[in-house]
Amino acid sequence: MRPRSGPTVEHRVLAARLRMLRERAGVSLQAAAVALGAHPATVRRIERAETGLDPYQVRVLLERYEVPAEVAGPIMAGIAAANLPGWWHAWRDAMEPWQQEVIGIESSAALVRTWHPALVPELLRTPAYEEALRRILTADPPRLRDRHLELLAERQRRLEARGAALWALLPAAALHTDVGGPAVMAGQRTALEEAAHRRHLTVQVVPLDFPPHPMTGVPSLHLLRVPAPEIGDRAVLETAGARVDIIDEPAVVMDYRIRLDGACAAAPHPGSPLHEDGRGAGKP
Structure with missing residues (x-):
């Protein structure tokens, strides 16, 4: 079983x-x-x-x-x-099978790299932003929404507590897409500004006036690296229609890694300021 x-x-x-x-x-x-x-x-x-x-x-x-x-x-x-259940076992009622698979790997990853083509990546979202987004995109009842928010907060806490590196790339459009209203967005932008100064965390933002880059058109992507030679890197691709592919084929994972490397190299340095109109540089 x-x-x-x-x-x-x-x-x-x-x-x-x-x-x-x-x-x-x-x-x-x-x-x-x-x-x-x-x-x-x-x-x-x-x-x-x-x-x-x-x-x-x-x-x-x-x-x-x-x-x-x-x-x-x-x-x-x-x-x-x-054989012991993972810490996330307590939230299994709020998770899809693929989420259990991903979080099982994420919970021991030394490096998590993430890209979202339109929104703030999940591991950087504030509770207010995530709740507002789930209200828009899902029909979850309040109890299930609350459980999901608890799980996300625990994932974020554990990632930081064990000193895992998180490298996030997102488009400036994500900072201007209205999720939950002005107050929620202001709180999310403040959280990103603070997060960008934390140890083990890198945030890069692709400005609105930048040309296409290697991740242009690629759906939400997560690359997970576990410091165990027996466990290869995983690529998690979230495509339209809520389909999620967990990829462990080395050649395919390498292709996505090269794409993400190229996009990060093309994006402004994480220490660059981002103008209010989303033009210019890369740090929120």
């Missing part, structure tokens, strides 16, 4: 190690399944962190792969922690 709140990074790391150990030992999925007395799909789900880690199954697999005790020991010792 897939973890109810999405796998933690600890779970993903152990699952990836099991896959690498099997491949290194030259054992096929079918042979691993025979050792377990199960279907190959069961082994595949274990290796993809789509099911909880059963100590008996893991031990059988490690023995089949002839893993030495000094390698197997830490894996067995880490199973209990890997």
